Amino acid sequence: MSEDPRTIIQRWLSAEGYIVVGRSVERADSLDKALGLAKFVEDFFEEGYLLARVAISRVPHARILNIDTEPALRIPGILKVLTYLDVPGENQVGYAIPDQPLLAEGKVRYFGEPLAIVVGRDPDALARAVEEVRPRYEPLPALLDPLEAMERTDVLVHEEFGSNVAFRTRVRKGNVEEGFSKADVVVENTYRTHHQEHLYLEPEAALAIPDLENRVTVLATIQYPHLGQKIIAKVLGLPAGMVKVVAPYIGGGFGGKDDEGPLVAARAALAAYHLRRPVLLFYTREDSIQIHPKREATVIRYKSGATRDGKLMAIDVTIIHDTGAYANRGPFILWRATMHASGPYVVPHAKIDGYCVYTNKVPQGSFRGFGNPSIQFAAEAQMDLLAEELGMDPVEFRLLNMLRPGSTTLTDQVLTSSVGVHEALRKLADYSGWWVKRRQYRVERTGRFRRGIGVAVAWHGNSTSRAVPDWSNAYMQVARDGSVVVYTGIVEMGQGSPSSSHRQIVAEVLGCPLEKVKIVFGTTEAPDAGATHASRGTSVGAIGILVAAGRIRSRLESFLSEYFNVPLEGIQIRDGKVYVRGEPKMSWEELVTLAYSRGVDLSSTGYFFLPKGTFQEDIGRGFAYPAYSFIAVVTEVEVDTYTGRVRVLRVYPALAAGRIINPEAVKTQIEGAVIQGLGYTLMERLIFDHNGRIVNDNLTDYVIPTSLDVPEIEETIFVEDLWEYGPLGAKGVGEMALIPMPASIANAVSHAIGIRVTELPLTPEKVYSLVKHLER
Amino acid sequence: MYYRVLQIKYFKPRTLEEAIELLTKVRNSRVLAGGTDLLVDLKTGRVSAEALVDVGAIRELRGIEDLGDRIRIGAATKLQELVESDVIARELPLLRKAVESMGSWQIRNLATVGGNLCNASPAADTAPPLLAYEAELIIVGPRGTRVVPVTKFFTSYRRVALEEGEILKEIVVRKSTWSGWSYIKLGRRSGFTLSIVSVAVLASTRGEVLEDVRIALGSVAPTPIRAYKAEEYLRGREVGLGVLERAAEIAKEEVSPIDDVRASAWYRREMVYRLTLDALKTSLRWS
Numbered sequence A: 001m002s003e004d005p006r007t008i009i010q011r012w013l014s015a016e017g018y019i020v021v022g023r024s025v026e027r028a029d030s031l032d033k034a035l036g037l038a039k040f041v042e043d044f045f046e047e048g049y050l051l052a053r054v055a056i057s058r059v060p061h062a063r064i065l066n067i068d069t070e071p072a073l074r075i076p077g078i079l080k081v082l083t084y085l086d087v088p089g090e091n092q093v094g095y096a097i098p099d100q101p102l103l104a105e106g107k108v109r110y111f112g113e114p115l116a117i118v119v120g121r122d123p124d125a126l127a128r129a130v131e132e133v134r135p136r137y138e139p140l141p142a143l144l145d146p147l148e149a150m151e152r153t154d155v156l157v158h159e160e161f162g163s164n165v166a167f168r169t170r171v172r173k174g175n176v177e178e179g180f181s182k183a184d185v186v187v188e189n190t191y192r193t194h195h196q197e198h199l200y201l202e203p204e205a206a207l208a209i210p211d212l213e214n215r216v217t218v219l220a221t222i223q224y225p226h227l228g229q230k231i232i233a234k235v236l237g238l239p240a241g242m243v244k245v246v247a248p249y250i251g252g253g254f255g256g257k258d259d260e261g262p263l264v265a266a267r268a269a270l271a272a273y274h275l276r277r278p279v280l281l282f283y284t285r286e287d288s289i290q291i292h293p294k295r296e297a298t299v300i301r302y303k304s305g306a307t308r309d310g311k312l313m314a315i316d317v318t319i320i321h322d323t324g325a326y327a328n329r330g331p332f333i334l335w336r337a338t339m340h341a342s343g344p345y346v347v348p349h350a351k352i353d354g355y356c357v358y359t360n361k362v363p364q365g366s367f368r369g370f371g372n373p374s375i376q377f378a379a380e381a382q383m384d385l386l387a388e389e390l391g392m393d394p395v396e397f398r399l400l401n402m403l404r405p406g407s408t409t410l411t412d413q414v415l416t417s418s419v420g421v422h423e424a425l426r427k428l429a430d431y432s433g434w435w436v437k438r439r440q441y442r443v444e445r446t447g448r449f450r451r452g453i454g455v456a457v458a459w460h461g462n463s464t465s466r467a468v469p470d471w472s473n474a475y476m477q478v479a480r481d482g483s484v485v486v487y488t489g490i491v492e493m494g495q496g497s498p499s500s501s502h503r504q505i506v507a508e509v510l511g512c513p514l515e516k517v518k519i520v521f522g523t524t525e526a527p528d529a530g531a532t533h534a535s536r537g538t539s540v541g542a543i544g545i546l547v548a549a550g551r552i553r554s555r556l557e558s559f560l561s562e563y564f565n566v567p568l569e570g571i572q573i574r575d576g577k578v579y580v581r582g583e584p585k586m587s588w589e590e591l592v593t594l595a596y597s598r599g600v601d602l603s604s605t606g607y608f609f610l611p612k613g614t615f616q617e618d619i620g621r622g623f624a625y626p627a628y629s630f631i632a633v634v635t636e637v638e639v640d641t642y643t644g645r646v647r648v649l650r651v652y653p654a655l656a657a658g659r660i661i662n663p664e665a666v667k668t669q670i671e672g673a674v675i676q677g678l679g680y681t682l683m684e685r686l687i688f689d690h691n692g693r694i695v696n697d698n699l700t701d702y703v704i705p706t707s708l709d710v711p712e713i714e715e716t717i718f719v720e721d722l723w724e725y726g727p728l729g730a731k732g733v734g735e736m737a738l739i740p741m742p743a744s745i746a747n748a749v750s751h752a753i754g755i756r757v758t759e760l761p762l763t764p765e766k767v768y769s770l771v772k773h774l775e776r
Numbered sequence B: 001m002y003y004r005v006l007q008i009k010y011f012k013p014r015t016l017e018e019a020i021e022l023l024t025k026v027r028n029s030r031v032l033a034g035g036t037d038l039l040v041d042l043k044t045g046r047v048s049a050e051a052l053v054d055v056g057a058i059r060e061l062r063g064i065e066d067l068g069d070r071i072r073i074g075a076a077t078k079l080q081e082l083v084e085s086d087v088i089a090r091e092l093p094l095l096r097k098a099v100e101s102m103g104s105w106q107i108r109n110l111a112t113v114g115g116n117l118c119n120a121s122p123a124a125d126t127a128p129p130l131l132a133y134e135a136e137l138i139i140v141g142p143r144g145t146r147v148v149p150v151t152k153f154f155t156s157y158r159r160v161a162l163e164e165g166e167i168l169k170e171i172v173v174r175k176s177t178w179s180g181w182s183y184i185k186l187g188r189r190s191g192f193t194l195s196i197v198s199v200a201v202l203a204s205t206r207g208e209v210l211e212d213v214r215i216a217l218g219s220v221a222p223t224p225i226r227a228y229k230a231e232e233y234l235r236g237r238e239v240g241l242g243v244l245e246r247a248a249e250i251a252k253e254e255v256s257p258i259d260d261v262r263a264s265a266w267y268r269r270e271m272v273y274r275l276t277l278d279a280l281k282t283s284l285r286w287s
């Protein structure tokens, strides 16, 4: 039997009759979390450890003349104040562009930028000390508006780049002039979307313990322990092997702890390095909101044209992202937005230009959907507008242009398989009662309360983009008692991959009982399996687990075939039992004992390097992603035209994300993403003052939905459009339902009030100002 | 754990006299009821205090009683007790409705009605109904007991008519019959929210004529307020849509809202008009 990853992936992709996969098995962490036993970073704090906080900049833009640490050091209980001068290795930690210091150096570029680390014994002293770190500044003018920042060169956020445009993207496909000349209808609009705060339950924290195992160990709220290890090593000037990073249970990440996690870990490690004692560095809620990057705020100009018979002909799109003071992952976010700008449709002519623009505000960062919710909001509004111009139904118009197997994408990538979106939308329209409601609500559009129904479809590339390397890996060991330990770098931040799908895949592939499987997650002691972001915890993260398990499985099968002298086909291991020609022969535990005594290697790794294609950056053409997940969402709303309040009544999702390994886990991801998307669309809003300071940095003033705002979220329609490399054909799910929510709600609101919504959030005030003239 | 509990002097007297003595004698001391406002303010530094006098164990400050012609509510009565009280449901339905909308069950089990009034937020949800009922506040202090109508209690932004060492003991509402009432709270989400605008209305009619009406508004001025001019205009008039609209228009002129993180002053004014009109219509069962 083969140890070749592709053969293993292929075998399990097309296996018949799964036993554990496809079932809603209970998560491994649910009881501990319900009982309050699950441990998060700060739960590892012990008496005697030191504490640290970050002192932040309270100006948006200034040159640092010097940082006086004396006043803070005079406070009793304060032991150390660390600035960039105390970084033994490199202070440069920018992810996409080398533009970001771990601790401010030379200039400060946003209100909230980490300036210094204050270490002490007492949280009250720390609270005072962070206010007492006193830089002397030469103030510089602050740029808060990206459109203005783009035009200006007299004020530069980063002088060394000579421009406030941090990064550009483009797509040139066909010939847009020709495309528009063939179009019978053309619509054009400017769309605006806003920042979103992650507001995870657990703010950032990291506990650094020096000299444990003769190296520094850091427990952190982090989505990629191996990246944390790399950055800590760089900052401290140590080899990576001297640094161990562990992510215990994390109280929500949503991308925020992908950006901020490694930096928090590095700051804690720096403090421990200097004090040679364990240090817990923590962010308060206010710190967290001021410091860490946010969902992109955008301005999108979108022009699209279609022929009379409903064929999308051309799009011309300009995307401007307010990337804030540092590029962070902004260039990647813009890249993703650009390559998804068409929506999941075929379009022969396209011109897309993207600009990632520096301003003196909190940086833009990773957040569930990663640049995609904003661009789908614009793209899907345009699809509705074109349909209206054409006198067609929005669903019908979308179906006419939708990607199918064999279609060519915006970047000229041919999608040969795993494109279930057409089927998903078709089924969804019937299931949600779309055809009737869409007409009925329009006819009833009178009176104070008006109903609307809207649709939005979205696609989301899986894995890293282009030829950017992506791989999966895991290490697995079957112990002598038959228990199985799996090590993965994927973290558990509530999404559930290590707690559910990983276990299911191991039990399925080994044929062992589910209870025997233990996943050790989120540690650099495991092989690097990439970050837990981009919906990849299962879709990519579990490939390595599948391969590792597949290897042990085939060794056991070969052994059994020899042992019983039957061909391989006569051997079955399922649900903890070995069957030979259909006869039960021994238990899983007996098999493992036997295998140990006969020299079968029951440890394995599962490295798999994802095949990729090439991409021409200058015209945005080629292989963008190895596969796409798709989702369609129909939303019903009721708008109170009297106050402008929008109530989302019902949400119907349809998902095409390959194999559904745990339906309950997928359901929780969809529900969570719908609610988070609803909050973003209707009420969440960061308010900046003239200093670029976030005014509402607390839970009184930054509101997110509560259970009373949650609509009926109907059962999801699953279209299992298997991905050839996905574990058992699975694609990414975690981000999916958030992506179309702004568009779906906005389209429903536009339908209800008969006025096109182009700007978020749809607060009562915003909607009221739109409908004010509709009186009676 | 690395969190430190608040380091502060703490007293829990059993009698009102003791409490008043402590407040007068202990430097920089403050009344603590449920702490749902005060502890947050101490944490953020908006309020500073060196000692807290917890009034939770003082019997006379607790409980809801029907005294025949009036209702007495102890200042330290928990909001959830108000929600669950038959007396409140029967006699002060407007208050019940407002309290029901406050915080969450957990918060309502800590927070007190007196704390809500004394905290003097323009958004305090018990204020508009009590302003409409014209409740009387019994205040006890070093110089004895005095009665302050709630309509005179809120003196300016976040200030109330309490002198050094004084404690709000109870709230008394004289029974009166109203033919209709309405409370509307518009927030940024469906529940667990501070108001953008809130409106409380009590109305009584004889035939088609509005005999009496009270309109109180929250979050649209430095303090919770009554819309006296609108009330004046309505009193004695025959109910009609034009009349109600005119009253709402007047109410809109009586407010002085600000722009803040919840909404703009413009929107608040618009909503004063809309919600006052709405609350009047509901109170008068007019559609």
Ligand SMILES: Cc1cc2nc3c(=O)[nH]c(=O)nc-3n(C[C@H](O)[C@H](O)[C@H](O)COP(=O)(O)OP(=O)(O)OC[C@H]3O[C@@H](n4cnc5c(N)ncnc54)[C@H](O)[C@@H]3O)c2cc1C
Pocket (backbone or CB within 6 Å): B030, B031, B032, B033, B034, B035, B036, B037, B038, B039, B040, B055, B075, B076, B101, B102, B103, B104, B107, B110, B111, B112, B113, B114, B115, B116, B117, B118, B119, B123, B124, B125, B126, B162, B166, B167, B168, B169, B192, B193, B194
């Ligand atoms: C999560 C949350 C949600 C909330 N939601 C709402 C809401 O929807 N609507 C709303 O109106 N409020 C809300 N609040 C605010 C708060 O809960 C209420 O104002 C509550 O009624 C305050 O009562 P308390 O007993 O907790 O007061 P405390 O915090 O104990 O005291 C508040 C102030 O009043 C003074 N004080 C208290 N009792 C007396 C007394 N008897 N005599 C003299 N002075 C006194 C204290 O010294 C202090 O200055 C919310 C608060 C939180 C934390």
